[in-house]
Amino acid sequence: MSGISLNLTINPSGNDKSGNVKSNRNEKHERFLKKKQYLMRKGLLKDKQNKRKNRRRSKKQNHTQINGEEQSKAGAIFPKFNTTVPHTSTSFVSTQTFCQKSSTSVSSTACTSQGKPTKKMVPPTSGPLKYVAMDCEMVGTGPKGSIGELGRCSIVSYNGDVIYDKFVQPTKPVTDYRTRWSGIRRQDLRYATPFHQAQKEIIKIITGKVVVGHAIHNDYKALRYFHPACQTRDTTKIPLLNQKAGFPEHEPASLKRLTKALFNKDIQTGRRGHSSVEDAKATMELYKVVEVEWERKLASEAIS
Template sequence: MSDITMNLCFSGDPSTSGSNARKLSGTQLKNMEQQNGIVGHKFTRRQKQRKTKPTSDASSSQRSKAEALIRAHMDKHIKKHEEASEEHQFRKNNSFTKHPSCQTSSHHQPSLSVTAGAGVPSKFLAIDCEMVGTGPKGCVSQLARCSVVTYEGDVVYDKFIKPSMPVTNYRTRWSGIRPCDLSNATPFHQARKEVLKLLMGKVVVGHAVHNDFKVLQYSHPPAMTRDTSRIPLLNEKAGFNKRQCVALKKLTKAIFNRDIQAGCRGHSSVEDARATMELYKVVEDEWEKTLASGQPVGSGGS
């Protein structure tokens, strides 16, 4: 093979090619071409890697975003569960309950849990109702809120109820009911069915409970009714006359030294129902023994 000459400039400047030129044989040139080919191959591979690197970075970024979304979703559910648990514990341990319209959820789905214990406490429910006035000058009482709690004080029903007649007096000072509370309230006939379904077969505890039954248009069996406003045993423990019909607020203060129905926002039917159940527990053993023996206890079981 004939020799092929080539000028190789070591400095990279064409102007110096004369002084720094070097003659290469065909074999040397071929070797250089092979080396250059290898170098070119390596260079091409590096270029491909550089091109694919952004794609890899994009995939990594997408994975990171997906993982962050999953973590945020899990954290949200964990936080929601913890808040629900804390709210349930607070309601169980405290007798005071906010007005339904001030709570996150104003309606509690009716559900009764069976609880083991002396006297089969799952058989007992306490009820309290708030009324508004309808008719001329608001003289006709109609149901506007009903709350039912278990023996342990857990809420199983608490709803605003829309009266069947136009409200002419909200009695907010006592009832705690405002016009906005009844705008989307449960219709009376629907609420009545829900409440009566809960009370069926239960021992119902209430304070002057005949008033609650009246606005529900309902009559509960006397043997299954416990009215804390008509039990001499309770009045005795509170220091009142046996025959006196004492207000729930006074009995609660006298026995537990706790204020209820305080402030200007009106009564809370949940708070009143819980207080009634607690009063019943104070005389439960004596009251039930007296009823079982057939001895008179004032108006006792009716």
């Protein structure tokens, strides 16, 4: 029995596997560091961190502190309307007046927030590209031509260049061409553009633009469309124009009389009827006479 010897290793921690545990932890840590370095070289780690930061920021922005408690607050969404103030040396802001959404089948972009009328100031953009003048000629359908329908539409730019000029085939048979006023004859509508096609083309052109016209509500009615009031300039409703022409301020004057008084120019003469191109150009020139003063007045009304 004296030849037997015992080799005992005493582990003070009481765990004979502590060496293996420590080595495993070190290996895991090294693998973690290598993976982290690899992700940083690839740029993936920064992307993940940025995404987390952006998520945290968005959460903070979507909450406001009310009475010491965080509550989410929905922001009202306003559609953008870009209008211009062309060729003016005076810097001022164009206006958005009260607008209501159309209930017709083809509606315009509404100047409203969630169906409620709003006043919104729109910063001017450079150039006259957002201004057009439009004039329409109507023909008669139904009994004795009593129903007016679109027969021709012309749109010109701020500088008077023709953007659109087409004869339009009404949805119903024409019973009165009203040639004395419209200038439209039977042969003009033989190969005319169908109404619904013309309607889409016209609306595409004027959407988002300031439309100038003379008694333009009649043109919108013929188009079966209503443009936002804040993007409409009706030369029959500008008292300054009548004042410059020497007419009573609140009495609508005809396009022919205004053009003669201000430019000494005769339009709508003869028996061949009106020209919608000529009328659209005359309307734009009338608007330019009072453009600066009128836009400033609209802007001041919106601010007040």
